Amino acid sequence: MKIKSIDYKGKKIIAITGDIDMYSSPELRDEMMAHISKKATALYIDLESVTYIDSSGIATFVEGLKCMKLYGGKLQFCGIPNSILEIFRFSKLDRVFEIHSTVDDAINS
Amino acid sequence: MKIKSIDYKGKKIIAITGDIDMYSSPELRDEMMAHISKKATALYIDLESVTYIDSSGIATFVEGLKCMKLYGGKLQFCGIPNSILEIFRFSKLDRVFEIHSTVDDAINS
Amino acid sequence: MKDSITVSIPSHPKYLSVIRAITDRIGQIHEMDEKVIGDIRLAVDEACSNVIKHAYKGDVSRKIIIKYTIKPDKFQVVIEDNGLTARRKALKGRDLDDIRPGGLGIHFIKRVFDVFELDEKKKKGNRLILVKYFK
Amino acid sequence: MKDSITVSIPSHPKYLSVIRAITDRIGQIHEMDEKVIGDIRLAVDEACSNVIKHAYKGDVSRKIIIKYTIKPDKFQVVIEDNGLTARRKALKGRDLDDIRPGGLGIHFIKRVFDVFELDEKKKKGNRLILVKYFK
Ligand SMILES: Nc1ncnc2c1ncn2[C@@H]1O[C@H](COP(=O)(O)OP(=O)(O)O)[C@@H](O)[C@H]1O
Numbered sequence: 001m002k003i004k005s006i007d008y009k010g011k012k013i014i015a016i017t018g019d020i021d022m023y024s025s026p027e028l029r030d031e032m033m034a035h036i037s038k039k040a041t042a043l044y045i046d047l048e049s050v051t052y053i054d055s056s057g058i059a060t061f062v063e064g065l066k067c068m069k070l071y072g073g074k075l076q077f078c079g080i081p082n083s084i085l086e087i088f089r090f091s092k093l094d095r096v097f098e099i100h101s102t103v104d105d106a107i108n109s
Numbered sequence: 110m111k112i113k114s115i116d117y118k119g120k121k122i123i124a125i126t127g128d129i130d131m132y133s134s135p136e137l138r139d140e141m142m143a144h145i146s147k148k149a150t151a152l153y154i155d156l157e158s159v160t161y162i163d164s165s166g167i168a169t170f171v172e173g174l175k176c177m178k179l180y181g182g183k184l185q186f187c188g189i190p191n192s193i194l195e196i197f198r199f200s201k202l203d204r205v206f207e208i209h210s211t212v213d214d215a216i217n218s
Numbered sequence: 219m220k221d222s223i224t225v226s227i228p229s230h231p232k233y234l235s236v237i238r239a240i241t242d243r244i245g246q247i248h249e250m251d252e253k254v255i256g257d258i259r260l261a262v263d264e265a266c267s268n269v270i271k272h273a274y275k276g277d278v279s280r281k282i283i284i285k286y287t288i289k290p291d292k293f294q295v296v297i298e299d300n301g302l303t304a305r306r307k308a309l310k311g312r313d314l315d316d317i318r319p320g321g322l323g324i325h326f327i328k329r330v331f332d333v334f335e336l337d338e339k340k341k342k343g344n345r346l347i348l349v350k351y352f353k
Numbered sequence: 354m355k356d357s358i359t360v361s362i363p364s365h366p367k368y369l370s371v372i373r374a375i376t377d378r379i380g381q382i383h384e385m386d387e388k389v390i391g392d393i394r395l396a397v398d399e400a401c402s403n404v405i406k407h408a409y410k411g412d413v414s415r416k417i418i419i420k421y422t423i424k425p426d427k428f429q430v431v432i433e434d435n436g437l438t439a440r441r442k443a444l445k446g447r448d449l450d451d452i453r454p455g456g457l458g459i460h461f462i463k464r465v466f467d468v469f470e471l472d473e474k475k476k477k478g479n480r481l482i483l484v485k486y487f488k
């Protein structure tokens with residue numbers, strides 16, 4: 001897994017590449033929490049280049065969502081590959097995660 | 110590994126995709142020998158999409174070369190990825206194989 | 219016809235990607251459906267993650283043994299450790315409607331495998347037996 | 354620090370791709386150079402192919418055991434079979450200038466591994482020890 005935090009049109013995007021698993025998710029958590037501890041009002045997670053996600057990766061996002069809700073921040077997802085969307089659906093997370101097809105769609109939503 | 114025999118500008122091209130190893134090389138041999146048994150004057154091996162080759166794959170090509178030489182046929186290679194070219198060089202086969210960068214270069218040679 | 223492949227690997231999360239690569243290749247060699255391969259890859263990964271987290275309590279220097287058996291009618295994966303023996307009753311995912319971190323691994327395993335069973339004959343540690351039947 | 358991974362696999366050429374995938378992943382996890390990983394992947398594949406061809410004479414239903422050990426200063430791969438014991442003198446690649454099919458496998462193994470040694474203590478079958486030192 002590789003992570004990059006990007007400023008795009010004034011928004012914070014976390015772009016992830018590769019496999020999110022029990023080995024890599026702590027690094028993802030650190031990156032996400034760094035933004036959340038600064039009370040980022042919106043955080044965009046770009047999953048377009050993610051090749052795999054397991055329950056530890058999902059748990060990381062659920063935690064981020066819960067933390068952001070506490071102060072009214074929004075966690076948004078974009079570019080989700082179908083195989084990962086299917087896992088989100090199975091886990092009933094498509095109902096609580098805000099999902100958009102592209103970063104621009106997410107920003108304009 | 111996937112193999113496709115193609116007629117291109119009146120020439121016989123064998124385009125290979127994936128890994129050539131001890132498991133897949135017999136299929137490659139069959140395909141190549143089918144052309145050679147018909148005394149194909151020239152045979153173009155397109156390696157552009159080959160991701161791996163081992164000694165059994167190389168042995169297959171050396172056999173093809175030897176068989177074609179017997180009747181004056183020509184075995185030509187094109188699109189060789191660098192990692193495979195390096196193996197050909199190490200095996201001193203770059204000296205006996207006719208190597209071109211593209212199929213068109215090979216045909217026009 | 220029965221092929222089996224056994225892998226013994228350290229209980230370090232960095233090796234989970236090796237397990238996934240093996241699972242993937244075995245699925246492809248046996249021409250399983252891509253979606254099924256993906257589900258099995260996730261399930262085996264989750265089962266191994268659980269061994270690291272729960273049976274070994276995060277100790278990354280233990281051993282996990284994974285045995286894949288492929289028969290014409292079924293695909294079996296047996297995962298063994300010699301850590302803390304699990305209480306069968308604890309082996310339960312959370313309610314999927316109760317959204318919170320964790321509790322998804324067993325759901326991911328059970329959605330693709332028809333059999334999810336702890337071998338009671340195993341004295342020390344755990345032997346988890348997963349079976350998927352080919353219909 | 355010493356990590357080891359052991360794989361037991363049928364002597365069928367279709368499983369060579371599993372061995373390659375494992376070798377690849379281990380190399381990547383230990384941040385080896387991409388070129389070195391490629392060379393090791395080929396070498397281990399060739400050693401296993403030789404077991405199938407020479408020690409097992411093409412019998413695809415036997416077992417090959419591959420043990421990878423990673424230490425800070427070296428990477429060791431041990432390949433075991435219980436087939437025909439090799440005569441050490443026969444373990445020789447052909448002259449590279451004598452272009453003909455075959456005889457390249459051992460060259461591919463020796464160009465990347467610093468040690469290429471048959472364990473004499475092994476009674477039945479073969480135990481090939483390959484070591485690469487990290488400089
Ligand atoms: N290998 C195991 N050994 C012991 N307990 C386990 C094991 N796997 C799962 N469990 C128990 O089952 C519960 C549910 O597991 P799971 O659905 O994977 O979610 P999580 O691991 O995130 O809690 C765990 O919290 C744990 O109590």
Ligand SMILES: Nc1ncnc2c1ncn2[C@@H]1O[C@H](COP(=O)(O)OP(=O)(O)O)[C@@H](O)[C@H]1O
Pocket residue numbers: 164399403404406407408437438439440443444445446447454455456457458459460479
């Ligand atoms: N595992 C083995 N058991 C017995 N003999 C072997 C083994 N590996 C290699 N050899 C011998 O070494 C020779 C050279 O091997 P290699 O360079 O791989 O070329 P090839 O296998 O194409 O002949 C083989 O022809 C064989 O006689």
